[in-house]
Amino acid sequence: MTVSADDVRVLVADVPDPEVPVLSIDDLGVLRDVTVSVDDHVRVDITPTYSGCPAMDAIRADVLARLAEAGHTDAEVRLVLSPAWTTDWMSDAGRRKLSDYGIAPPTGRAALSASSSAAVPLSLSVRCPQCGSPDTAELSRFGSTACKSLWRCLSCREPFDHFKAI
Numbered sequence: 485m486t487v488s489a490d491d492v493r494v495l496v497a498d499v500p501d502p503e504v505p506v507l508s509i510d511d512l513g514v515l516r517d518v519t520v521s522v523d524d525h526v527r528v529d530i531t532p533t534y535s536g537c538p539a540m541d542a543i544r545a546d547v548l549a550r551l552a553e554a555g556h557t558d559a560e561v562r563l564v565l566s567p568a569w570t571t572d573w574m575s576d577a578g579r580r581k582l583s584d585y586g587i588a589p590p591t592g593r594a595a596l597s598a599s600s601s602a603a604v605p606l607s608l609s610v611r612c613p614q615c616g617s618p619d620t621a622e623l624s625r626f627g628s629t630a631c632k633s634l635w636r637c638l639s640c641r642e643p644f645d646h647f648k649a650i
Contacts (some may be wrong), residue, residue, distance in 0.1 A: 492526050493518040494646045496550050503629050504586040504647075507541055513573025518563055526551060526559040527625075533631050534650065569647045581614045583646055588620075588635065590649035602640040610646050612637035622646075 496518070497510035500623065509515045517529040528547055532540045555587040571590035573575045579589035588610045609618035617639035627634040632645040 486524060487518045487520055489518045490549065492520060492528070492551070492556070495554055496528060496547050499543065499544045499550055502539045502546075503552070504582070504585070504587065505549050507578050509547075511575050511578030511581060512577065513569065513578075524556075526556045528559065528561045529564045530561060531564050532566075533569050535565065537631070557583045569650070571647065574647075586613050586644055587632065587647040588644055590647045606642075610635055612640060612642065613644055614642045615640040 486533050490636060493515070498508045498513075499513060501507045501512055501514070502511070509579060512533065514530050515528070516531065517527075519527045519529075521527075526574050528551070539583065540563060544563070545562050547561050548559060551557075574590065582589040610620050610622075612620055612635075614635060617627070617637055619638040620635050621638060622633055623643065624634040626632075627645045631648055631650070633648050634643060635646045636643050
């Protein structure tokens with residue numbers, strides 16, 4: 485069975501993130517690379533949102549199950565740590581899905597070039613995903629998962645998660 489890397493990518497791209505199931509691994513930017521060797525060995529590279537992310541074992545198992553269902557029983561899923569994942573890798577569709585799901589998406593650009601080491605980080609307002617108000621306050625740096633923080637809207641009074649910019 486001859487298959488292209490693009491075909492395999494399409495096959496696994498919509499595997500859901502187990503912590504935020506409205507997002508796929510492609511939306512998150514966790515799906516890094518897909519290769520198919522001349523003997524049809526499939527290799528999928530994934531990058532965790534942070535070192536030690538507990539979702540990676542589930543994602544690996546889900547990708548392997550998806551590949552096995554399609555007949556790729558000798559597939560490999562590699563965890564690639566470099567370059568480190570950044571929220572800049574999230575797709576625009578993923579950011580919209582987060583907001584629609586009630587989680588404020590990350591804003592701004594997380595990755596700074598080496599030449600911008602003198603940059604001063606600014607804390608910008610996080611808009612409430614319920615009502616859109618910028619009048620919000622952080623309640624806890626860590627939310628339901630380590631990659632999210634817990635916020636509260638001061639206008640509509642609703643709590644919400646914010647996907648932290650990394």
